Amino acid sequence: MNIALIAHDRKKDDLIQFALAYEPILSEHDLFATGTTGQRIVDETDLSVTRFRSGPLGGDQQIGAMIAQDEMDMIIFFRDPLTAQPHEPDVTALIRLCDVYGIPLATNMGTAEVLLKGLKEGFIDWRLLGERRE
Numbered sequence: 001m002n003i004a005l006i007a008h009d010r011k012k013d014d015l016i017q018f019a020l021a022y023e024p025i026l027s028e029h030d031l032f033a034t035g036t037t038g039q040r041i042v043d044e045t046d047l048s049v050t051r052f053r054s055g056p057l058g059g060d061q062q063i064g065a066m067i068a069q070d071e072m073d074m075i076i077f078f079r080d081p082l083t084a085q086p087h088e089p090d091v092t093a094l095i096r097l098c099d100v101y102g103i104p105l106a107t108n109m110g111t112a113e114v115l116l117k118g119l120k121e122g123f124i125d126w127r128l129l130g131e132r133r134e
């Protein structure tokens with residue numbers, strides 16, 4: 001599965017803790033991340049990550065493009081609901097595309113844990129079965 005990991009600045013410590021805790025599961029998949037989040041994951045875990053641009057510079061949109069091309073299977077996006085983001089339209093667009101295409105999306109740690117446990121149990125294997133979209 002292709003999984004994107006994204007965190008706003010004040011949630012990055014949480015995402016690193018999450019990535020460390022779930023490293024055995026995450027390491028079995030292909031990971032993608034926005035720029036700064038991805039750098040921290042590479043520096044602070046043993047996970048390999050394909051890094052896109054930083055979120056404010058288009059990274060969310062690059063991940064959104066993968067969704068539109070049926071190339072992304074899950075998004076873990078630790079959003080900061082208490083801080084205004086200069087690229088809020090990009091954030092909204094990414095979440096919208098998850099809903100357009102039915103892509104599992106976690107925007108907080110509680111849901112992210114459920115998603116990864118479900119991933120391990122095979123609950124998201126339908127992503128591998130279906131016909132690719134036209």
Ligand SMILES: O=C(CO)COP(=O)(O)O
Pocket residue numbers: 006007008009033034035036037038053054055056059060091
């Ligand atoms: O802003 C982000 C998501 O909207 C995350 O971008 P960075 O990982 O580059 O900080």
